[in-house]
Amino acid sequence: MNPPPTAPVDPRIYLAAERTFLAWIRTAIAFMGFGFVVARFGLFLRELALNHNVPGALPDHGLSQPVGVVLILAGILLNLIAAFRHRRYVQALNRGELDPSRSPAFSLWVAGFLAAIGLTVVLYLALPQP
Secondary structure (H helix, E strand, O other), X not given: OOOOOOOOOOHHHHHHHHHHHHHHHHHXXXXXXXXHHHHHHHHHHHHHHHHOOOOOOOOOOXXXXXXXHHHHHHHHHHHHHHHXXXXXXXXXXXXXXXXXXXXXXXXXXXXXXXXXXXXXXXXXXXXXXX
Protein backbone atom coordinates (compact mmCIF):
# COMPACT_ATOMS: atom_id res chain seq x y z
CA MET A 1 0.00 0.00 0.00
CA ASN A 2 1.36 3.41 -0.93
CA PRO A 3 1.61 6.05 1.81
CA PRO A 4 -0.62 9.10 1.44
CA PRO A 5 0.91 11.91 -0.67
CA THR A 6 1.32 14.16 2.38
CA ALA A 7 3.41 11.65 4.34
CA PRO A 8 7.13 12.42 4.29
CA VAL A 9 9.27 9.90 2.45
CA ASP A 10 12.11 8.37 4.41
CA PRO A 11 15.37 9.99 3.20
CA ARG A 12 17.01 6.56 3.10
CA ILE A 13 14.83 5.75 0.10
CA TYR A 14 16.22 8.76 -1.76
CA LEU A 15 19.74 7.80 -0.79
CA ALA A 16 19.17 4.22 -1.98
CA ALA A 17 17.86 5.56 -5.30
CA GLU A 18 20.97 7.73 -5.57
CA ARG A 19 23.26 4.76 -4.91
CA THR A 20 21.46 2.72 -7.54
CA PHE A 21 21.78 5.56 -10.03
CA LEU A 22 25.50 5.89 -9.34
CA ALA A 23 25.94 2.13 -9.76
CA TRP A 24 24.37 2.36 -13.23
CA ILE A 25 26.65 5.31 -14.06
CA ARG A 26 29.69 3.25 -13.00
CA THR A 27 28.46 0.40 -15.19
CA ALA A 28 28.08 2.77 -18.15
CA ILE A 29 31.59 4.13 -17.62
CA ALA A 30 32.91 0.56 -17.51
CA PHE A 31 31.10 -0.14 -20.81
CA MET A 32 32.78 2.84 -22.43
CA GLY A 33 36.21 1.97 -21.01
CA PHE A 34 35.93 -1.65 -22.09
CA GLY A 35 34.73 -0.48 -25.51
CA PHE A 36 37.84 1.64 -25.90
CA VAL A 37 40.06 -1.30 -24.94
CA VAL A 38 38.28 -3.65 -27.35
CA ALA A 39 38.41 -1.08 -30.16
CA ARG A 40 42.18 -0.79 -29.76
CA PHE A 41 42.77 -4.53 -29.25
CA GLY A 42 43.27 -5.23 -32.97
CA LEU A 43 45.88 -2.47 -33.16
CA PHE A 44 47.66 -3.95 -30.15
CA LEU A 45 47.77 -7.42 -31.73
CA ARG A 46 49.20 -6.05 -34.99
CA GLU A 47 51.88 -4.09 -33.15
CA LEU A 48 52.75 -7.11 -31.03
CA ALA A 49 53.13 -9.27 -34.16
CA LEU A 50 55.32 -6.67 -35.85
CA ASN A 51 57.56 -6.24 -32.80
CA HIS A 52 58.13 -9.98 -32.54
CA ASN A 53 58.89 -10.34 -36.25
CA VAL A 54 55.99 -12.68 -36.88
CA PRO A 55 55.95 -13.47 -40.59
CA GLY A 56 52.71 -12.36 -42.21
CA ALA A 57 51.49 -10.11 -39.43
CA LEU A 58 48.01 -10.78 -38.15
CA PRO A 59 45.39 -9.79 -40.67
CA ASP A 60 42.91 -7.15 -39.64
CA HIS A 61 39.47 -8.71 -39.54
CA GLY A 62 37.95 -5.42 -38.49
CA LEU A 63 35.92 -6.93 -35.65
CA SER A 64 37.49 -5.20 -32.66
CA GLN A 65 36.73 -1.65 -33.72
CA PRO A 66 32.99 -2.14 -34.46
CA VAL A 67 32.51 -4.12 -31.24
CA GLY A 68 34.33 -1.42 -29.28
CA VAL A 69 32.24 1.33 -30.83
CA VAL A 70 29.05 -0.60 -30.02
CA LEU A 71 30.17 -0.89 -26.40
CA ILE A 72 30.94 2.83 -26.20
CA LEU A 73 27.56 3.68 -27.70
CA ALA A 74 25.90 1.25 -25.28
CA GLY A 75 27.62 3.05 -22.40
CA ILE A 76 26.30 6.39 -23.60
CA LEU A 77 22.80 4.96 -23.97
CA LEU A 78 23.03 3.35 -20.55
CA ASN A 79 23.95 6.72 -19.00
CA LEU A 80 20.91 8.35 -20.59
CA ILE A 81 18.53 5.55 -19.58
CA ALA A 82 19.87 5.56 -16.00
CA ALA A 83 19.36 9.31 -15.72
CA PHE A 84 15.82 9.06 -17.13
CA ARG A 85 14.86 6.20 -14.81
CA HIS A 86 16.35 7.92 -11.76
CA ARG A 87 14.50 11.16 -12.52
CA ARG A 88 11.23 9.30 -13.01
CA TYR A 89 11.70 7.35 -9.76
CA VAL A 90 12.49 10.46 -7.70
CA GLN A 91 9.47 12.26 -9.16
CA ALA A 92 7.31 9.29 -8.16
CA LEU A 93 8.75 9.45 -4.64
CA ASN A 94 7.99 13.19 -4.48
CA ARG A 95 4.38 12.47 -5.44
CA GLY A 96 4.18 9.90 -2.65
CA GLU A 97 4.08 6.95 -5.02
CA LEU A 98 6.38 4.14 -4.10
CA ASP A 99 6.18 1.25 -6.54
CA PRO A 100 8.53 -1.52 -5.39
CA SER A 101 7.30 -3.88 -8.11
CA ARG A 102 9.61 -2.57 -10.83
CA SER A 103 10.50 -5.05 -13.53
CA PRO A 104 14.09 -6.32 -13.69
CA ALA A 105 13.83 -6.57 -17.48
CA PHE A 106 16.24 -3.69 -18.14
CA SER A 107 18.94 -5.26 -15.96
CA LEU A 108 18.44 -8.60 -17.66
CA TRP A 109 18.79 -6.99 -21.12
CA VAL A 110 22.05 -5.33 -20.06
CA ALA A 111 23.38 -8.63 -18.71
CA GLY A 112 22.38 -10.43 -21.92
CA PHE A 113 24.03 -7.74 -24.04
CA LEU A 114 27.26 -8.08 -22.06
CA ALA A 115 27.14 -11.85 -22.41
CA ALA A 116 26.71 -11.56 -26.19
CA ILE A 117 29.63 -9.13 -26.48
CA GLY A 118 31.76 -11.38 -24.29
CA LEU A 119 30.91 -14.41 -26.41
CA THR A 120 31.80 -12.48 -29.57
CA VAL A 121 35.20 -11.52 -28.16
CA VAL A 122 35.86 -15.09 -26.99
CA LEU A 123 35.01 -16.48 -30.41
CA TYR A 124 37.23 -13.88 -32.06
CA LEU A 125 40.16 -14.89 -29.87
CA ALA A 126 39.53 -18.65 -29.95
CA LEU A 127 38.92 -19.24 -33.64
CA PRO A 128 42.00 -19.74 -35.81
CA GLN A 129 42.87 -16.75 -37.93
CA PRO A 130 43.21 -17.41 -41.69
